Amino acid sequence: MNMETKEGMKTFCEQVASRNGWILNKDDETLEELIEGLVHNKINLGYQSCPCRLASGKRDLDRDLICPCDYAKLDVIEFGACYCNLYLRPDFYETIGEEYAIVPERRPVEKEKAVLDYFNESK
């Protein structure tokens, strides 16, 4: 499975969803954009960092954002969707009643602060 291709990344995401009892977003355009974002990050960063969050580019600082991110499980349980809305709870479309869910950021502020410090060091 080559995760630097859209087909490979989609297969990866399908496997993640299946393993966790989730489904993928059913909106074709949204799914395609999310997959494209993951492929872009995989190629440019070397890992599939969450496409909806700003990665530092330093793997150790982004480890919690590598898809599926550390926050996906709780977000899917609580909001029906992960932060990106790539992974959804199987009953999402029946119970949420919206095309998408706005999921608040669960990532600890300290981790964002560490990224900011890292950027500062690059000045």
Place this chain on the structure above:
Amino acid sequence: MFPEFIEKYTQEVEGGNADHEVTIFTLSTCMWCKKCKKYLKDKEIKYKYIDVDKIDPGEKSKILQYLRETYKPNRVAYPFVVCDDKFVVGYDPNKMEEMLTEGGT
């Protein structure tokens, strides 16, 4: 109008509605940011955007610092939508509609 270190990275998208000064801070990979750009385009709103992920780390730091200090948001997330002197964090069409209707003054 933002400081020069931000303005130099902005890209302008033309639109018939230029009632407000709208700038969005986005990620080029982010689906929500793409939805936000489409929302503004569909409403023919003139806006500027910056893909923050495409900027050098040192410059990113200055921009993030500016957003934090100027708007004092709980979090900086994307898209970060600024309309005049108001802002909305994340893609939320209802909040954006409200902000664009009421304006930022």
